[in-house]
Amino acid sequence: MTAAHRQTRATSADELCRQAYAACDGPVAGVALVAVGGYGRGELAPHSDLDVVLVHEDSVDLGGLASDLWYPLWDSGRKIDHSVRSMSQVLEAAGDLRVALGLLDARHLAGDPGLSLRLRTTMLADWRRQARSRLPELKALTRKRHDVTGELAHASVPDVKEAEGGLRDAGVLKAIEASWLVDASTPALEAARLMLLDVRDEVQDLAGRPGDRIAPEMWGPLAERLGLPDAGAAQRHVRSLGRRITHLSRLAWRRTDAVLARPTGEKGRRTPALERIAPGIALSRGEVVLDAGTNPGDDPTLLLRAAAEAASRDAVLAPTTAARLVRDGAELPTPWPAPARDALVRLLASGPALLPVWETLDEVGGIESFLPEWEQVRLLPHASAIHRFTVDRHVVETCAEAGALIRGVRRPDLLLVSALLHDIGKGSLHDHSVAGEPLARKVVTRMGFTDLDAEVVASLVRWHLLLAGLATTRDPDDPATTAELLTHVPDAASLELLRALTEADARATAPAAWTSWRESLVDRLVSRAGQALGTEIVPVVPVEALPVPDAVRRDAGAVSVEITPHEVGATVTVIAADRVGLLADVAGGLAALRVPVKAARAWAQVDADGEWGVSAWEVPDAYLDATVVRERIGRVVEGSQRLPDLAERPTGELPPIVEVRPDASRASLVLEIRTSDRPGVVHRVLTTLAGLGLTVASAHVSTLGPQAVDVFYVQEVGGVRPTEERAAAAAHAVRTALGG
Known part of the structure; x- marks a missing residue:
């Protein structure tokens, strides 16, 4: 059936109503029969009611017109939803929102066409006035x-x-x-x-x-008819x-x-203002768009970066912008450049804000541009009735759930990518976990992850149902159950990832899929497996030695600042004589300029002339001035720079997690901090550690969507590893400083 069939039904109904009205011999002026709702739009389904209103001027006496009109319509066998109202009663009835919506589609059938026109214009004007x-x-x-x-x-x-x-x-x-x-x-x-x-x-x-x-039984016949x-x-x-x-x-x-x-009466600008938020990307009236003069063909990372900015800010990714980027944007190379990979992780880490941005990407064909395998699961129904979503929507919900769990794993990026790919094998003729493993390995390699990371993700996809299955069908306390789990989970980091993926997958399935009972069984088995594995040693990431400028070597108080712009911002490299509190001062200088820190790493270099503190800070602003940054750091050192207060943790937000990993390093105390990304977090942590007389031998700061995941390798002055008491005091002080 098509629009032509609906029009035929509406025309037939119109003729029936007109004949009935004509037979009543009612007033010529001041009375009209109008169709409303779906009938007013002329969109009658085979079994639709005829929604009609007999409207009249307040001064007109209808007499027996109404009853004379309804009887022949009833006798026709059609179902009639009817009412009789004066113009003043119509306005009063429109106080009911459902009535008002139906009247917006009012259409003249019979009687006084001028009254029908006045009814429609009055209702539209009233709707706009009270909008x-x-x-x-x-x-x-x-x-x-x-x-x-x-x-x-x-x-x-x-x-x-x-x-x-x-x-x-x-x-x-x-x-x-x-x-x-x-x-x-x-x-x-x-x-x-x-x-x-x-x-x-x-x-x-x-x-x-x-x-x-x-x-369910109608889908087959419906397919044939369509x-x-x-x-x-x-x-x-x-x-x-x-x-x-x-x-x-x-x-x-x-x-x-x-x-x-916006306040009533405020008029928008004829040309919306653009607020530049990242290279090539701007914000306009709450929507992420391209910045003025940006050529989509110049940067293959633009689509993912724009999506990540929109999701991280809980803003709209403008559909026209997304469509243009898909149509005119440069193709991502293989392997992906780091900014594209980082943008995807930020996008997936954005929690509930991921869904509307992902929907926009889906509508404009954007997902297939970076993940062609998505088409296999797009709109695919689940075979299991327990699932409340189709496969593709379930995957997005799993990513959103995983975004809330990234604080509990050492590799949040691998958790998020595994969540994206865990059901990628569905739609094939084989077990989806088996089919998904090589697909996941292929995708992750294309994204530019290392071969080792690709193997971890592929293994998580292959065994993402294992933990829940063993915990709920076997005795978690039986050593054989633990042994079977460890056959496929080689280390503590992989166990963390599998535990988080299991929870995210279950929560995205249905409320009944993740109960407190099921969670307790999973955690008992994870605990047993963790004891069997012991604690994994997390090595310090090796860093390159940078040349120390002569000015820094000559003057113990000098600070070198070098800014290297790149496609998504800049790297601010700072070198100075190493001392307690150096990193805190650098973080303070950036905080004073209100420059957000997306990632950072810091390390110490030793040569014949002394010890040097080196730090590299990834920021979104490619137009920073090195002189200004150096001047602000100097003012922080002097104590003359007023620093912004750490933004308060919003009510209801998860408290910060500050953990000591005693076996992660033999030379340092390792503090792992997971908290919401707020301005001043890094400065507050580093200032707190410096206040305790602790130095930071190495730092690894990263921001994933709305969450900061920071690891600090801390030592006493002279390179001594802090005691357990000092470790506990440091963790407590940092937790308190962050509002925990």
Whole structure:
């Protein structure tokens, strides 16, 4: 069935209503019969009701017109949803949001066409006048409906009208558009809506009754009617339409919220202001776009970096920008450059903010540009009924869950990439874990990870179901269970990763998949395996020796600052005579300039002239001035520089984790710190350690999305390893300094 069939049904219904009205011999002026809702749009399904309103001027006496009109319509066998209202009563009834939405689609059927026109213009004007108060009400009503019906793209028995991403949401977008506050209607929306109307018509015709839910047994016949190969193709078709409308709906509501947040009467600039947030990338009215003058073909990392910026800031990745980057952007080389790999990890680490950005990438074909294997799982239904999402959405949810667990593993990047690839083998004819292993190895190698990292990820994909299976079907306290687990998990770092991936996968599956009981069984088995493995030694990352400038060698108080711009910011390299508190002073100088630190490493160099403290800081600003940075560090050393206070930890946010790893280094105390990335974190940690008289022999600072993961190798003055008491005191002091 097509739009032509719907028009035929509407035309037939219109003729029926006009004949009934004509037979009543009612007043010529001041009374009109109008269609509202779906009938007003001329979109009647095979079993739709006829929603009509007999409206009249307040001064007109209808007499027996109403009853004379309804009886022949009832006798026709059609289901009629009808009402009689004066113009003043119509405005009063429009206080009900559902009534107001139906009246926005009012269409003249019979009687006084001038009154019908006045009704429609009055309702549209009233809707626009009250939009700032009515749209939040509409959003709340929409969310309540979604809570009951679920998502069209994922529900096992989807409702093509009421579910999130269904026809009701398409109507809501038209109502947002009618407010004149936001451009919510697009060609993509209208195309999806019309195809979903075709689906609804076939569903009602198949069922032989009103209703919009697709039962499992209907997918096969529906595929035949829609000209699709099989039931699976029908599911992918319908769910893709739902996903598109869901994406457009979420985007429209984000933009609506942004408009409503502006004070009443504030007029936007004719040309939106651009706030540069990264090389080639800017923020405009809450949306990540390309900076002025940026050529997409010059930088193959732009798409991933723009997506990472949007997700990290919980901002909208502008669909037109994403589409342009997919269309005109440079192809990623193999292996990927480091900025692309880092951007993907930042994107995956962004938690719930990942979903809307990933949806935008999916809609514009962006995912296939860097992960062509995604097409195999896109919109693929799960074979198991316990899953609440399709495979691709489950993967995204797993990444979001893993983002909350990166503090508990030593290689957060490998956890996040494993979460992205753990079900990549689904859709093949073989066990998805077996099929996914070589695929994951291939993908991770293409991304530019080392061969060793690729083997770790491939192993996690192969055995991602092992831990939960053993813990719930075998005795976790049986040594044989531990031995079987350790057959496939060679070291403590891999065990951490598998434990975190198991939890993220289960949480993304369904609430029943990760209960406190299941968690306790998994943790008992992990504990047994950890005892059998012992503690892994984490080596200090070797670093290169840098030449010490002559000015630093001659003057013990001199500080050398060198800035090296690169494609995603700059590296600030600082060299000075080593001393307690040097790193804290450098971090303070950058904090004074409000320069965010994306990553950092620090080490000591010793030569015939003395000991030198060397640090390299990765920052997003490629236009820093070395003289200004050096001057600010000097003012911090002098104590004349006022530093910004460490931003308070928001209520409800997870407290910082500060752990001592006593066996990670023989020469140093290793402090591992995982906390939310807030301005001044690095400076606060380093200042606290310096205040205790501790030196930092080596530092490894990284920011993954919203979280900071920092490791400091700490010594006493003279290179002595701190005692256990000093280690405990240092951990407590740092935890307190970070608000723990």
